[in-house]
Amino acid sequence: MTSSRRLLLEMLFDLSGHASAEDLATAVQSKAPDVNISTIYRNLEELERLGVVVHAHLGHGPATYHLACESHCHLVCEECGTIVDVPENLFQSLNRSATKRFGFVIDPQHFAVLGRCEACQKPE
Amino acid sequence: MTSSRRLLLEMLFDLSGHASAEDLATAVQSKAPDVNISTIYRNLEELERLGVVVHAHLGHGPATYHLACESHCHLVCEECGTIVDVPENLFQSLNRSATKRFGFVIDPQHFAVLGRCEACQKPE
DNA sequence: GTGCTTGCAAACGTTTTGCAGACTC
DNA sequence: GAGTCTGCAAAACGTTTGCAAGCAC
16 A cells, blocks of 8 residues: 555545546646556556555546446436536446346446536427 | 548448448448548548448447438447347437436537447346 | 549557566565 | 665657648649
């Protein structure tokens, strides 16, 4: 357990939710300017292996990382990029039918659901 | 309408489903070696603008492109990478609850659902 | 001939890697 | 002192861009 790892964890608490590796690097660097982004990636990987941190793929942009204990899923607007955090139970019935029809167990924290947020509903 | 565009469309028919830009470039280049990958990207973008083609983000890897008329959604195994094509109606109830609870209309063709396929069910 | 399309090369943003030195225990 | 962790530089990957030459119409 090194100082950069400790700092990274602190920042994960602070910036809770939606932090990209870049965000985390900036945050960590505000307290320890010499911490390199590759260290951030390596530590995130390690923390993920330990089950402390999870990441999600949000469509185009970079992956976001958050603490595993702050478990939630993501809706991302493909128009304005807004991220809506939603509880895992929103996916219950999708999971049930995916399992029943395809034997596939979904991991809803690991991907983002793309679509349109309330404000961007197709205005054509 | 140029020859490289025509070829790209042909390849989209041939490789129907799950073709990355790279795959398509390789396929096109087998018939016309000088077509550059940037041309592939530009034509895919244009075809998408015209509504002929759609793309989906599959987690880590590159985006995949397919004809809009072959509409389907994707389950991707985070273990072995297998892609399972599924009909859009699998997402009906997720869409209903996302709309009702968050005013969010989902676009299920645009993202992949990550999880575990039948063969990779957590063996721990 | 006008204007869109192309190839090439170079850049981009995100993530990963190799290596030698520095740190933790 | 052994072994892990770090900074740095460079590469990898998928994708986008600027530009001048080439093509469709």
